[in-house]
Amino acid sequence: ARWPDVRALAAAPLEEVLAAWAGLGYYARARNLHACARVVAGELNGRxxxxxxxxxxxxxxxxxxxxxxxxxxxxxxxxxxxxxxxxxxxxxxxxxxxxxxxxxxxxxxxxxxxxxxxxxxxxxxxxxxxxxxxxxxxxxxxxxxxxxxxxxxxxxxxxxxxxxxxKKPQPVRRGNAYWIERADGAVLLRRRAPRGMLGGMVEIPSSGWDGEAAPWGEGAPFGLPFAALDAPVRHLFTHFALDLTVWRADRPLPMDHALPDGFFWQPREELEEAGLPTLMRKVVRRVLSSAP
Ligand code: SF4
Structure with a gap:
């Protein structure tokens, strides 16, 4: 096993635990499991x-x-x-x-x-x-x-x-995800803030659906022109359904474009290894299956 006991799990970086959990949903469970392991291994001496x-x-x-x-x-x-x-x-x-x-x-x-x-x-x-x-x-x-x-x-x-x-009918939320490439084809990703929906997970930069202000402020990121893909990506969370409109930047960012904290470039052929949650994998599939 990768983390065979509570001390090994406590010593692992949270990002690695979240990446191992990617695709399983209920990400708060992975964060809590890790936080719990830290308390047991630390304050409680492993008992x-x-x-x-x-x-x-x-x-x-x-x-x-x-x-x-x-x-x-x-x-x-x-x-x-x-x-x-x-x-x-x-x-x-x-x-x-x-x-x-x-x-x-x-x-x-x-x-x-x-x-x-x-x-x-x-x-x-x-x-x-x-x-x-x-x-x-x-x-x-x-x-x-x-x-x-x-x-x-x-x-x-x-x-x-x-x-x-x-049961009450499930509410529907709406939001936006932004697909941005660099001149060499790498794709812009962001690690979300540790708390809240999909806390600590990696995402295609998104906004408008989680009650959080977008890190790039109002409107679309980096002043780029975007075009929306046809239909939004639908994803069901426990308490609401989400329709995420996927926007693709009309032009790439230059190689030396400075990025705010939490953003990073992922080579396009390594998106599988980025630890994206299911919602964001759907976004990737939607973009890759749409004509550029
Ligand atoms: S299967 Fe369920 S309903 Fe049927 S006898 Fe057993 S407990 Fe009762």
Whole structure:
């Protein structure tokens, strides 16, 4: 493994961790994993805390992850409620309060079941059961070890549970990405600020979609003339959809053009190795498949 233990991960530069994560999405997870490794390897002398409360003080560890680590690694009898376990519990007890309000009832039901012995196995069994047997659309009740106890199965309502409150339509944001080449064909990239959307990741310089001011100020960068490619690139984030209009500079920048902090040139044939996130890979594909 590239970083075989927490100390090795803590010693790695964040840029390398983000580049290894590129394309997987949820980039805050990579940043948090790295920040967490630094706290554990530094302040905590390489030892993970063993209580839910102490685990939750680590970067990126919320209630679910803390419960999963505490129960699986340290045998603490707490329920780790992921979507799979939630579904199993809602069906087992025929809880029909729609999510997210129903979460509390489901958690209480699960807490009543968790054993003092091997709570980690209980949690993992629930996760596996939900993933492979008590599936969302097509539960395999005939192969389920809980059939005799399952209220939803008995009432024939398994596939209607858990109920979910109606979702709001996803908002759409709009922004711009700027494809700029240098006289030798290298492409201009930028490392984004460490915090915020795609924090610390490398991008085709973009603006207008993330609530941040563009580093080059108003309008298009470097006073270049641009032409927009046909249709915007669409990308789905967890909470919104993004339509990114891709602009291509009509002429290259000279070899000696000074760049602001965070910007750098990447040889065109090495774009694959730049660690671009999926959104920006879509932008690259769109440009390379469009006629110049
Ligand atoms: S009996 Fe069916 S609905 Fe009930 S827990 Fe098993 S698979 Fe899910």
């Amino acid at each position: 993970f805390p063993d209580s839910v409360a102490a685990l939750r003080r680590l970067p990126g560890i919320g209630p679910y992850t803390a419960a999963a680590i505490a129960s699986i690694a340290f045998g603490v009898p707490v329920v780790a409620l992921d979507a799979n376990v939630e579904r199993v519990m809602a069906r087992l007890f025929a809880i029909d309060t729609p999510l997210p309000a129903g979460k509390r009832e489901i958690a209480e039901a699960a807490r009543a079941l968790i054993p003092k012995e091997r709570p980690g196995d209980f949690n993992q069994a629930g996760m596996d059961l939900g993933a492979t047997v008590c599936r969302a659309r097509n539960p395999r009740c005939d192969a389920c070890p809980l059939t005799a106890h399952c209220l939803a199965h008995r009432r024939g309502i398994a596939t209607t549970l858990p109920r979910k409150a109606a």
